[in-house]
Amino acid sequence: MKNKNIKLIxxxxxxxxxxxxxxxLPTYFNFEGYEFASSEPDGGTWTPILINSGDEIxxxxxxxxxxxxxxxxxxxxxxxxxxxxxxxxxxxxxWTQNPIIRWNEIALELIAKYNLIPGPNDDGSYTxxxxxxxxxxPAFPFAHPPYAVxxxxxxxxxxxxxxxxxxxxxxxxxxxxxxxxxxxxxxAYSDNVNLSYPSDGAVLASVSRRILTQMFPLEAExxxxxxxxxxxxxxxxxxxxxxxxxxxxxxxxAISSIALARAANDGMKNAQxxxxxxxxxxxxxxxxxxxxxxxVEIPKRPVGLTPLFSQVQMWSVDNxxxxxxxxxxxxxSAEYEKDVAILQDHADNITEEKRRIVNFWQDGLGTYTPPGxxxxxxxxxxxxxxxxxxxxxxxxxxxxxxxxxxGISCWDAKYYYHYPRPIQVIEGFKxxxxxxxxxAYTSGHSVFxxxxxxxxxxxxxxxxxxxxxxxxxxxxxRVYGGIHWSFDATVGTDQGIDVAQYTISTAQNDGAD
Amino acid sequence: xKKYILLMPSRHQINLQKLLLSTINYCGPLTKISPNKSIYxxxxxxxxxxxxxxxxxxDALMMKSNQLCILLDYNYxxxxxxxxxxxxxxxxTIAMVKRNSVMxxxxxxxxxxxxxxxxxxxxxxESTEPNGGKFAGASGFQDLSIALKYRWLNKQFEKxxxxxxxxxxxxxxxxxxxxxxxxxxxxxxxxxxxxxxxxEYKNIKDWYFRGAGTYLWRGYAEAERxxxxxxxxxxxxxxxxxxxxxxxxxxxxxxxxxxxxxxxSYFGSKSLSGDDIRPYNPAQPTNKVNIDRIGIFSHYFFAxxxxxxxVVYHNRIVAGRNAPHMNTTGMGLTYYFNYRK
Numbered sequence: 001m002k003n004k005n006i007k008l009i010x011x012x013x014x015x016x017x018x019x020x021x022x023x024x025l026p027t028y029f030n031f032e033g034y035e036f037a038s039s040e041p042d043g044g045t046w047t048p049i050l051i052n053s054g055d056e057i058x059x060x061x062x063x064x065x066x067x068x069x070x071x072x073x074x075x076x077x078x079x080x081x082x083x084x085x086x087x088x089x090x091x092x093x094x095w096t097q098n099p100i101i102r103w104n105e106i107a108l109e110l111i112a113k114y115n116l117i118p119g120p121n122d123d124g125s126y127t128x129x130x131x132x133x134x135x136x137x138p139a140f141p142f143a144h145p146p147y148a149v150x151x152x153x154x155x156x157x158x159x160x161x162x163x164x165x166x167x168x169x170x171x172x173x174x175x176x177x178x179x180x181x182x183x184x185x186x187x188a189y190s191d192n193v194n195l196s197y198p199s200d201g202a203v204l205a206s207v208s209r210r211i212l213t214q215m216f217p218l219e220a221e222x223x224x225x226x227x228x229x230x231x232x233x234x235x236x237x238x239x240x241x242x243x244x245x246x247x248x249x250x251x252x253x254a255i256s257s258i259a260l261a262r263a264a265n266d267g268m269k270n271a272q273x274x275x276x277x278x279x280x281x282x283x284x285x286x287x288x289x290x291x292x293x294x295x296v297e298i299p300k301r302p303v304g305l306t307p308l309f310s311q312v313q314m315w316s317v318d319n320x321x322x323x324x325x326x327x328x329x330x331x332x333s334a335e336y337e338k339d340v341a342i343l344q345d346h347a348d349n350i351t352e353e354k355r356r357i358v359n360f361w362q363d364g365l366g367t368y369t370p371p372g373x374x375x376x377x378x379x380x381x382x383x384x385x386x387x388x389x390x391x392x393x394x395x396x397x398x399x400x401x402x403x404x405x406x407g408i409s410c411w412d413a414k415y416y417y418h419y420p421r422p423i424q425v426i427e428g429f430k431x432x433x434x435x436x437x438x439x440a441y442t443s444g445h446s447v448f449x450x451x452x453x454x455x456x457x458x459x460x461x462x463x464x465x466x467x468x469x470x471x472x473x474x475x476x477x478r479v480y481g482g483i484h485w486s487f488d489a490t491v492g493t494d495q496g497i498d499v500a501q502y503t504i505s506t507a508q509n510d511g512a513d
Numbered sequence: 514x515k516k517y518i519l520l521m522p523s524r525h526q527i528n529l530q531k532l533l534l535s536t537i538n539y540c541g542p543l544t545k546i547s548p549n550k551s552i553y554x555x556x557x558x559x560x561x562x563x564x565x566x567x568x569x570x571x572d573a574l575m576m577k578s579n580q581l582c583i584l585l586d587y588n589y590x591x592x593x594x595x596x597x598x599x600x601x602x603x604x605x606t607i608a609m610v611k612r613n614s615v616m617x618x619x620x621x622x623x624x625x626x627x628x629x630x631x632x633x634x635x636x637x638x639e640s641t642e643p644n645g646g647k648f649a650g651a652s653g654f655q656d657l658s659i660a661l662k663y664r665w666l667n668k669q670f671e672k673x674x675x676x677x678x679x680x681x682x683x684x685x686x687x688x689x690x691x692x693x694x695x696x697x698x699x700x701x702x703x704x705x706x707x708x709x710x711x712x713e714y715k716n717i718k719d720w721y722f723r724g725a726g727t728y729l730w731r732g733y734a735e736a737e738r739x740x741x742x743x744x745x746x747x748x749x750x751x752x753x754x755x756x757x758x759x760x761x762x763x764x765x766x767x768x769x770x771x772x773x774x775x776x777x778s779y780f781g782s783k784s785l786s787g788d789d790i791r792p793y794n795p796a797q798p799t800n801k802v803n804i805d806r807i808g809i810f811s812h813y814f815f816a817x818x819x820x821x822x823x824v825v826y827h828n829r830i831v832a833g834r835n836a837p838h839m840n841t842t843g844m845g846l847t848y849y850f851n852y853r854k
Contacts, residue, residue: 027746
């Protein structure tokens with residue numbers, strides 16, 4: 001008996017040692033380096049977005065390949081590569097030869113980190129984040145969907161323009177990468193851009209750090225660390241010498257200054273209108289249509305989210321009103337009552353499949369928002385179709401331009417029609433998704449998703465029906481969740497498709513097709 | 514949803530992986546022994562998850578090899594404040610959250626020194642009106658818990674007796690409830706293994722003093738989204754539910770010829786990892802949840818109906834981190850009988 005007891009105690013202890021080691025869950029997209037599907041010899045002639053052409057940004061001519069200074073750079077590089085630490089090696093693996101993927105992920109992570117709606121103060125008032133006092137509280141920014149899609153658009157557009165300029169100079173100066181110049185250098189990646197001056201990776205590092213630092217000022221130090229790690233990886237991968245990197249950073253600096261100058265005056269700083277302006281928009285809708293949206297939170301928020309986001313400068317549409325949808329059904333009309341019944345039916349008969357759809361597409365507070373979700377899809381297609389850095393940048397740029405224009409158009413409809421949310425007008429109605437702090441019509445998810453899907457369908461035609469199906473599912477998810485009318489979703493989808501055409505026209509004429 | 518790039522493993526596969534990984538990558542011996550939870554009082558895992566922890570009506574008492582006990586328990590919990598990290602706050606979006614729970618449980622004496630337990634609660638949650646969020650509550654059967662308790666020490670002294678017990682428990686969700694729907698989620702959504710050691714001393718005046726420690730290994734909860742933030746990005750629906758230690762101390766007394774039992778208890782639980790609830794944001798299964806809770810408990814055996822008893826209890830969380838400031842009141846009926854000769 002005693003023996004048995006001892007055995008049991010021993011086996012209990014053995015089980016106790018199933019300890020709390022952390023398990024591996026993916027914190028970034030883990031993909032193998034790949035061979036680029038194309039090399040883009042004409043990429044330098046493509047039409048950029050913010051500047052007229054890639055040669056508008058100048059960099060000094062590189063030292064010739066046989067110069068003493070270049071040969072010294074090659075020798076220095078070899079010494080550095082020989083002394084690589086384990087951390088260096090894993091950084092090289094992490095950044096890959098298509099590092100725009102990583103900068104996009106960093107942007108999404110910061111969006112998720114800052115996508116926190118300020119809560120009420122003890123006296124029931126609310127304090128807004130303030131860019132001149134970013135520490136808060138609340139901290140700046142509140143990275144809600146309009147903020148997020150705009151940050152992504154400036155990031156991606158500046159990356160794209162910077163790479164067009166880099167491609168122009170690569171072709172013009174025609175300096176081969178170190179691993180071509182010196183065969184003893186083993187490149188880290190299975191494929192690389194063979195012309196190394198200026199470094200396209202350094203353009204991305206510099207642009208991304210600068211744009212994201214402007215958008216997320218509290219992250220300046222973190223972003224500088226990421227930039228430094230990335231720049232070092234460019235060297236250690238054998239793809240660039242220091243002068244390649246320095247030249248890339250010059251381009252990155254120049255194009256991000258241009259992008260940030262546009263951002264400073266695009267109207268975003270006035271988007272979170274004061275209460276008087278916000279109230280006048282509500283009253284205008286009440287007078288024109290006989291209804292207005294009201295925030296029903298406790299305590300009530302005095303102003304909805306970014307009532308004047310509609311006034312922000314669009315990328316591809318001259319006047320937001322060109323994309324304004326038809327009015328929604330009048331409150332109390334037969335069509336409206338039919339929708340009330342639809343929503344009540346969903347609420348009473350929520351299936352596991354509907355619930356999964358609601359949650360999969362929710363992308364609410366604390367997440368990377370719906371535009372972030374579409375960036376994630378784009379990232380996976382970029383790897384699946386083995387896009388090179390320039391085509392990857394082009395994909396993100398048009399995707400985010402179209403989604404930002406979609407958001408601006410959607411916000412125009414939201415505050416022009418000022419349509420109530422279901423919980424405001426259906427007595428006792430409950431939802432399984434969180435109702436946002438802005439009017440219902442049209443659904444942001446629908447517009448963002450349709451616009452994003454159209455751009456992805458244009459760039460990845462093999463995936464067109466798949467991504468358009470996702471956009472429809474994202475749209476209906478809000479109806480299942482009880483926070484949108486079905487016409488918010490259907491009209492919003494059409495609106496997103498319409499707005500995206502403007503950006504796709506630009507894309508079709510940029511010289512890449 | 515369409516996972517078009519990653520093939521998703523099943524819940525069983527991924528949790529098995531987690532268990533095996535943590536066995537293989539054994540990180541070092543446990544420096545402390547753990548803790549426990551109380552009888553009848555379900556662990557407050559994440560916000561309002563409840564679990565059976567191999568409770569028996571009287572924890573250090575073993576049922577004889579021919580005995581079977583059925584328990585039907587009901588309890589009500591509520592909170593209108595919670596700890597966001599270490600900040601205690603209220604939130605009118607959820608107003609007061611109420612939880613009703615009904616649990617049938619069976620305890621079987623296999624041998625005099627080995628008992629088996631099984632139970633599964635049905636839970637319903639909702640907010641009081643008015644609230645600013647207008648969220649629907651949740652309801653359903655939560656987790657099936659099974660446990661084996663073994664008595665490895667039972668020593669009589671002149672002035673009392675000392676017993677030592679060990680429990681191994683396992684629980685896992687039996688329905689597809691959504692753990693990523695705080696604070697209405699009915700459970701943490703993750704499988705759990707618990708290893709508990711219990712020591713009790715009872716004196717001849719029928720006072721008893723009990724201490725217990727439990728180590729809780731927890732697997733992954735599955736969310737219905739493929740991205741979440743947990744001090745950084747996670748590109749997966751699987752959320753790592755932190756493992757935990759818990760401790761319990763109990764002082765009680767048997768009265769009226771052992772027909773009435775009364776006790777007071779302290780229960781504390783600490784997650785071994787996890788993140789804090791972010792400002793004005795919902796909790797999520799990855800959170801580090803700590804609680805300190807005190808409780809009273811009573812069990813009365815009717816003299817005129819052999820084997821029938823009634824339990825009544827109340828407990829209050831008095832301190833916490835990423836936890837609800839919650840009070841629970843419950844009662845239950847127990848019925849013992851011999852199921853074999």
